[in-house]
Amino acid sequence: MGRIFWLLCAILLLGACSSTPKSSDDQDDNLVNGKDVRGFEHMISALSHNVNEIWGREALFAGKFDYVKYTDEYKSRAHIDFSSGHIMIETVSGLDPKSHLRRAIIETLLTPDDPAEVDLYSDREILPGGEPFLYGQVLDNQGQPIRFDWRAERYADYLLSTAMKKRTLGIRNIFYVDIPMVANHEDKRGYKYASIIRDASRKYGVAESLIYAVIKTESSFNPYAVSHANAYGLMQVIPATAGRDVYVRVKGKNGQPTRDDLFNPAYNIDVGTAYLHLLQTVYLVDIADPRSRRYAVISAYNGGAGGVLNTFSRDRKAAPGMINRLSPEAVYQVLTEQHPKAEARRYLYKVDQAEKGFKRTVPKRAG
Secondary structure (H helix, E strand, C coil): CHHHHHHHHHHHHHHHHCCCCCCHHHHHHHHHHHHHHHHHHHHHHHHHHHHHHHHHHHCCCCCCCEEEEEECCCCEEEEEECCCCEEEEEECCCCCHHHHHHHHHHHHHCCECCHHHCCCCCCCCCCCCCCECCECCEECCCCCECCCHHHHHHHHHHHHHHCCEEEEECCEEEEEEEEECCCCHHHHHHHHCHHHHHHHHHHHCCCHHHHHHHHHHHHCCCCCCECCCCCECCCCECHHHHHHHHHHHHCCCCCCCCHHHHCCHHHHHHHHHHHHHHHHHHHCCCCCCHHHHHHHHHHHHHHCHHHHHHHHCCCCCCHHHHHHCCCHHHHHHHHHHCCCCHHHHHHHHHHHHHHHHHHCCHHHHHC
16 A cells, blocks of 8 residues: 555646746756656665555555654654554564663654655664754653754663554564653644744735635645645645746746755745635635635635636636626635535635634734
8 A cells, every 4th residue: 555655646746747848947946856867766665665565555655744754774653643542653573672662762752843854755863963853742751852862872772661552564573662642743843934924925915814715725734744745845746736836937947846845844834825825816816705706716726727717617717707796605605505526625624723723823923
């Protein structure tokens, strides 16, 4: 299952980046992107092979709401499930597994906040630095957040003595600990990006509450988020579509953001918010009512502006007029019940509900 998932990622990535160049600049961009694609495909293939060889049917890979990092020759791993609020740290090492699990626990607790410092596609060791990504999202047995080596080491020893468990994987034993995150772990992650979101909101004229709601829905504030649709980071930007649009129409340059660019939280939020701005002011600007346009923008962020317009009319030029003859409530109903993509129908509902919650709290945060 894991191998198929990642090979599908590679195929989609190749398809997204293959286009006919229109200028010498575009040719240069395509040469660079082609090298990036081939390199990424190689990393995915190697990761899938190494992981499946050791973990077999229990292979796990990073996703939108899941951080998965392998270390120790792929024999140890950390899985942060942002949906359930649990961290599972495991090892299949047959030689002194307790020591290997201890090291994996400490590395996970001290994982740096910068995604550029963590290679999800290899078993490369995690080197701590600065404030950990999980700071405040996990408390030790004394109810304290974990920032420094000594506290991570002490908590690891506590877990090994009180919470270590064992299960079998074929002929191997898996030793693991399950660490609960604090109840408001999602808010803790969201607060980290408050100033970045505020700046992007002012720069592009997009409501802070909408940016928060999109990030919550797209990634649960997971800066390491990846998806099978070749989308990366907090706002799940697809380089070859939304990313390229923002480059050309907003930033006035050729090309598209790279995968590494979009793992940078500030850059990701800037590009994602710029795309919301494009939807508001270019693609869906002919929708007169602000609430109707808001519903259309949210839906289009997931299913494309064309998908929104086609829901109302096969003639995209006529669609805004048809939308303008409806009440905002009717526009919402059509998009949540008649959009051809089920994911887009659910997406509008999720973001709308999330934004209502953020509207009550964002002014206080921004003050």
